[in-house]
Amino acid sequence: MLVVSIKGCDASLLLNSTSTNAVEKEARPNLSLSGYDVIDDIKTRLEQECPDTVSCADIVALAARDAVSYQFQRPIWRVLKGRRDGIISSASEANINLPSPFSNFTTLKQLFSSKGLNVIDLVTLSGAHTIGVSHCGVIGRRLNFTGKGDVDPSLDPTYAEFLRTKCSRTTPTTILEMDPQSSTSFDSHYYRNLNENRGLFQSDAALLNDPTSAVISELLENPAFSLLNLHGQCKIWEQCKY
Structure with a gap:
């Protein structure tokens, strides 16, 4: 893609x-x-x-x-x-x-702002993750958050267990859908997953750490964007x- x-x-x-x-x-x-x-x-x-x-x-x-x-x-x-x-x-x-999949909200906001884009643009363009795949190696940090085998606390526990099942340290190239069950469709499913703490990347989860972007994410479950x-x-x- x-x-x-x-x-x-x-x-x-x-x-x-x-x-x-x-x-x-x-x-x-x-x-x-x-x-x-x-x-x-x-x-x-x-x-x-x-x-x-x-x-x-x-x-x-x-x-x-x-x-x-x-x-x-x-x-x-x-x-x-x-x-x-x-x-x-x-x-x-x-x-x-x-943008890095490991970015926090402050970094994302600064990066988008440097291009003349605002928080609405940031959340809207993140919706591109509704289509496509990534790999286990990219989300390894979320499954070993502090280096002690613990999961990123911002992850939904059921989704975290699913990711653990799919990924192991020996399979960093295993393919993961960025938007589970909807990775080939252009829809609002990404935002539904995100709002249920099922965003794949740290940069996805970061959108819920800011009040404004969190509200925008909720609204975009029924999206309209330019x-x-x-x-x-x-x-x-x-x-x-x-």
């Missing part, structure tokens, strides 16, 4: 590394991403039909919309076209700027790998 690049929807995540520069896809948070071949195939066909017209950034935005909308059999939001493709991509910037379009230095590539 592809995610929005750190400089906005400019498709810089798709760029390949060079001998002198490690790109965003090489950043640790992005190593498990996939789906690049889908974007490449779409771009190849579009270039055959209408060269130098549709940017990779627009393809990513449209593909994300269509992947989410498929279950509804109709587009559920309008995508404005005309994005340009970024020419800068940095693994080090991604490592610094992408998308931000961010712009940066840009052009249109002939290939999405540049």
Whole structure:
């Protein structure tokens, strides 16, 4: 699954590394991403039909919309076209700027604020965890919270036991649904789980530690949200790998 690049929807995540520069896809948070071949195939066909017209950034935005909308059999939001493709991509910037699954609320709020985003944006965008998977190695700290085998007290005990059953120290790569029983559907189930202390990451649980974000999370069990379009230095590539 592809995610929005750190400089906005400019498709810089798709760029390949060079001998002198490690790109965003090489950043640790992005190593498990996939789906690049889908974007490449779409771009190849579009270039055959209408060269130098549709940017990779627009393809990513449209593909994300269509992947989410498929279950509804109709587009559920309008995508404005005309994005340009970024020419800068940095693994080090991604490592610094992408939220960590271990972050507390203060860190998350500061990081989002530095991008001009508020607490509503933080809680809303965290809802992307309704789709996709992670791995046991990422939540190991929550199952050994103080190093004595004890579980993170913010975890629902039943969910914690489920995670213990799924994960062991010898299986850090075991796959976990980020939104159990609903990891392939775009819905409000993530917030339902979160409000029942069943958020997978520490960064999920952190949203309940602030009164404002906790209220927003409750409201978003019946969600309505908007998308931000961010712009940066840009052009249109002939290939999405540049």
